[in-house]
Amino acid sequence: MSPFSKSDFAFRCSLPLLLLCAACAGLHAPRTALDVARQKDPTVQWNAQSLLEADLDQDGRPDFALLGARKDRVVVGIVHGPLAAGTPVWTLEFSSKGGGEEALCSPDAKIAVEPLGDEAKPRRGGGQGVGLNLHDDKCDAFHIFWNPEKKKFEWWRL
Numbered sequence: 381m382s383p384f385s386k387s388d389f390a391f392r393c394s395l396p397l398l399l400l401c402a403a404c405a406g407l408h409a410p411r412t413a414l415d416v417a418r419q420k421d422p423t424v425q426w427n428a429q430s431l432l433e434a435d436l437d438q439d440g441r442p443d444f445a446l447l448g449a450r451k452d453r454v455v456v457g458i459v460h461g462p463l464a465a466g467t468p469v470w471t472l473e474f475s476s477k478g479g480g481e482e483a484l485c486s487p488d489a490k491i492a493v494e495p496l497g498d499e500a501k502p503r504r505g506g507g508q509g510v511g512l513n514l515h516d517d518k519c520d521a522f523h524i525f526w527n528p529e530k531k532k533f534e535w536w537r538l
Contacts, residue, residue: 417448428446435509444461445457447490454489487516492513
């Protein structure tokens with residue numbers, strides 16, 4: 381006769397499976413770009429209504445952009461598409477106080493997709509690329525674009 385009951389045996393067999401599932405819980409693929417941005421930087425208050433979709437890094441696949449806020453800073457989050465576990469996220473931060481070349485004039489910023497100008501590099505599949513326009517309607521806009529040589533997003537402003 382065994383010193384273990386059937387319920388003890390079932391519990392002992394299921395325990396490793398439960399531990400494995402708990403360990404894998406953080407590895408699931410994110411459902412939305414907002415989920416990815418929140419995972420990347422949970423200290424930012426991300427604005428789901430600002431979410432845009434466009435091929436921002438000119439690789440032929442849609443990416444996602446959204447705005448967020450942290451203290452006196454406006455944060456632009458760019459999520460590489462398609463969404464998957466480990467999806468790259470780039471963030472650019474701009475002060476909304478104090479003025480200067482790297483600051484907005486208010487925290488009431490918006491983003492929009494805009495065609496690239498002189499900063500455009502030849503795209504895969506041809507056509508003109510797009511970037512982001514970050515503006516608060518109080519001072520000059522920031523123009524955000526993908527730099528393929530540096531493999532990162534940069535900005536310019538008049």
